[in-house]
Amino acid sequence: MTTDETTGPAAPTWVPPWWEPPLAGTEVEHLLGALGRLRATFRWKTDGLDEDALRRRPLPSALSLGGLLLHLAICEDFILTTKLRGEELGEPWRSMGWDGSDDEWEFERPGSMTASELYATYDEAVLRAEDRIEAALAEGGLDLVAHVDDGNGNHPRLRRLLFDLLEEYGRHTGHADLLREAVDRRVGEDPPDGWRP
Secondary structure (H helix, E strand, O other), X not given: OOEEOOOEEOOOOOOOOOOOOOOOOOHHXXXXXXXXXXXXXXXXXXOOOOHHHHHOOOOOOOOOHHHHHHHHHHHXXXXXXXHHHOOOOOOXXXXXXXXXXXXXXXXXXXXXXXXXXXXXXXXXXXXXXXXXXXXXXXXXXXXXXXXXXXXXXXXXXXXXXXXXXXXXXXXXXXXXXXXXXHHHOOOOOOOOOOOOO
16 A cells, blocks of 8 residues: 555555456457356356265256356367367367267266366366467457358357357356355355455
8 A cells, every 4th residue: 555645545456356357348358258257157156066066956957066067168169169160079078978969968977077077177178268269369350250050151250159158158157056055055246355266
């Protein structure tokens, strides 16, 4: 804290947490900032649990926190590999037994994984996605044409794929909110100051 001779002590400067989006940024900064905040909130909602808690289904649903970790990890890879580039998903998914034929696979798979494996699978998928987003932005910005089409030859742009990913996080962060509260009563909108996954 500094002192100004005419006004007295200066007010401390607020430093936003690492997941906070910019207050006034570019379209890319706001889109990636919103995605980053949802990723952080989702990861915090699933953080620090053992296998039993990650597998628990406290609601009348197939959803568990471990299943959501795998689901969003696959979404990160699928959207930014298959939809964006037209490439098939490979590792780590093939080694884990995923072949794309079962829409419920990721919600059943946590039963055979440790907590550290679930967290690592998710965290590594996010890191891969961040690299892919950076490369795609450098190649063509948000207007980069994606490989996938609507069946009539109309291709979305990277912008649309990122909004789809943002929507996926919005939906499942809400699910994680309810599941985590049912598992151990953890509530709250944002991670606490200083939190890291």
